[in-house]
Amino acid sequence: MNKTTFFALALVALTAVSAAALPFNDKLSAEDLETINKGEVLIKSIDKYKNMSIDSDNPGAERVRLIVNNLNPNYLAEIIQVKPIKGNEDLDVKISAVLEDVESYAGIPYWSVYHNRYFNLYDTAKINSITEDNNSKLIDSTIDIGPFGLTNVPIYIEKNDNFLLYQMTNNQNLNHMGITCVQKKNMKSLILLFKDGDNWFLYGIGAVKAPKLAMFEKRIERSFINKTKTFCSYVFSKI
Numbered sequence: 139m140n141k142t143t144f145f146a147l148a149l150v151a152l153t154a155v156s157a158a159a160l161p162f163n164d165k166l167s168a169e170d171l172e173t174i175n176k177g178e179v180l181i182k183s184i185d186k187y188k189n190m191s192i193d194s195d196n197p198g199a200e201r202v203r204l205i206v207n208n209l210n211p212n213y214l215a216e217i218i219q220v221k222p223i224k225g226n227e228d229l230d231v232k233i234s235a236v237l238e239d240v241e242s243y244a245g246i247p248y249w250s251v252y253h254n255r256y257f258n259l260y261d262t263a264k265i266n267s268i269t270e271d272n273n274s275k276l277i278d279s280t281i282d283i284g285p286f287g288l289t290n291v292p293i294y295i296e297k298n299d300n301f302l303l304y305q306m307t308n309n310q311n312l313n314h315m316g317i318t319c320v321q322k323k324n325m326k327s328l329i330l331l332f333k334d335g336d337n338w339f340l341y342g343i344g345a346v347k348a349p350k351l352a353m354f355e356k357r358i359e360r361s362f363i364n365k366t367k368t369f370c371s372y373v374f375s376k377i
Contacts, residue, residue: 160220161194161334179374180218183363190216192341196332198301199341205305206345209326215363217342217370229338229377230302233331236376237295237304240265240279248368257284259368273298286312286319301332320348327366329373342370 160166160174165184170191173180184190187207192199206214221229236242241263248259261282269276277293290309296302306327312320328343344366 161196161199161339162191162218163193165189165191174218174220177220179371181215181363181367181370182217183215185212185214187211187214189214190343191218192216192330194332194334194339196301196334198303198330198332201301201303202328202330202341202343205326205328206343209324209345209347211324211326211345211347212350213344213346213348213362215344215366217340217344217367217374219340219374221338221340223333223336223338226338230297230331232377233302233329233340233373234295234297236373237293237329238275238277240277240281240293243281243369243372246368246372248365251364259365259372260284262288283308283312285314301330303331304329320346324348327369329370340374342366342373344370 160171166174166180170180170182182191187203187210190203190206192202194200223229243260243263244258245261246259247256249255250257261284263281264279266278266280268278274294274296277295279291279293280288281291283289283291289312291306292309294303294305294307304327307323308320308325309322311318311322312325324347326343326345328345330339330341330343332339332341344362346362
């Protein structure tokens, strides 16, 4: 066996071990796995439910897959990061604090590729009421989602011994220039935190079910992916 063949086989074996050690399926490439194993944030536009990479029997992961499957979105992005539990034992407490601080969402800087400048991801964010029940919390909020304006956005956070799950949903149609771009409850942001082995797994999803217009499809997808990336990056950076 020559050196080239040996190293090629070694790389395949290493990748297989890395994939097997992570709660993901073969939708992740070797390059994706390398990014995750470095502790970096992986962000992918995956388009459809069938392309989701999460593969875990954790009940939180199963819940996320069910939510996305039921929505059947045509714009879909996933964000993944792995952190060791050692040194991050209270990660669930930290991420809860960030996610529940809804009013701090206002002013998150968002880079618009189309306009080549920064905007606020949300201009304003207000908590209307908070309802708590055992391990869950419902934060009824109003957020200024540009360019759709003030939108009622219920935020549901569930935390138990198995996972922490964050869900944000539009509770009214998103209209722009008299056109309904996204119908009520057809846009969801999900962030899941769970343990597997010696690691914490952060898994974010941005999902939208909306008409695809050929002239604007690429622009809409790019904008949506960037906004998903911006929000999840903001949350991940705070922990």
